[in-house]
Amino acid sequence: MPHRPYAIDEMISAKSIAARIEDLARDIQADFANTDKLVVVGLLRGSFVFIADLVRELDLPVEVDFLEASSYGDAMESSREVRIFKDLRGQIEGRDVLVVEDIIDTGHTLSHVSDYLQTKHPARLRSIALLDKPARREVDFKADWTGFEIPDEFVVGYGIDFAQRNRNLPFIGKVRFTDDAA
Numbered sequence: 001m002p003h004r005p006y007a008i009d010e011m012i013s014a015k016s017i018a019a020r021i022e023d024l025a026r027d028i029q030a031d032f033a034n035t036d037k038l039v040v041v042g043l044l045r046g047s048f049v050f051i052a053d054l055v056r057e058l059d060l061p062v063e064v065d066f067l068e069a070s071s072y073g074d075a076m077e078s079s080r081e082v083r084i085f086k087d088l089r090g091q092i093e094g095r096d097v098l099v100v101e102d103i104i105d106t107g108h109t110l111s112h113v114s115d116y117l118q119t120k121h122p123a124r125l126r127s128i129a130l131l132d133k134p135a136r137r138e139v140d141f142k143a144d145w146t147g148f149e150i151p152d153e154f155v156v157g158y159g160i161d162f163a164q165r166n167r168n169l170p171f172i173g174k175v176r177f178t179d180d181a182a
């Protein structure tokens with residue numbers, strides 16, 4: 001794919017993200033208040049910044065694990081077929097589990113991953129996504145918590161990439177192509 005030049009316009013500031021995560025953590029903590037251990041499962045790679053900030057706001061006994069599922073590849077189009085590339089290291093049978101995703105777009109990834117994790121018989125399974133693009137939904141899936149609803153725009157930053165770039169931006173920004181074809 002030839003590289004098209006693009007600019008990134010800030011959509012959600014680092015400060016707003018931090019404030020929202022404090023609220024989310026409070027809700028999660030209340031929901032899992034009586035847990036003996038919460039297994040927080042991050043979906044690689046997009047959730048790595050979010051999960052790092054989220055677990056540091058949780059005053060609960062927490063274990064962190066990761067799972068990698070296929071999604072966009074290096075393009076901007078979502079694939080409907082979801083595969084598990086990297087499985088959990090630990091056991092979740094009988095445990096409380098929180099799945100952490102960067103964005104819910106069509107809904108295929110989180111819906112498939114949730115079904116997959118259910119086959120491992122966790123005690124309670126909840127899900128959270130930092131961003132939600134409801135306009136793009138193809139399967140009926142609702143996360144238990146979402147950070148921000150956003151319009152149908154391609155976004156980067158705070159762990160989220162465009163062809164593996166821009167994950168290190170501290171804010172969420174919208175990709176705007178700056179060549180003639182834009």
Ligand code: IMP
Nearest residue numbers: 071078103104105106107108109154155
């Ligand atoms: P879904 O299966 O269509 O819900 O896709 C979810 C996955 O697609 C997310 O985990 C992201 O990796 C990726 N994705 C969706 N929207 C965007 C975006 O705007 N920027 C970058 N990645 C995205």
Ligand code: MG
Nearest residue numbers: 044045046071
């Ligand atoms: Mg992803």
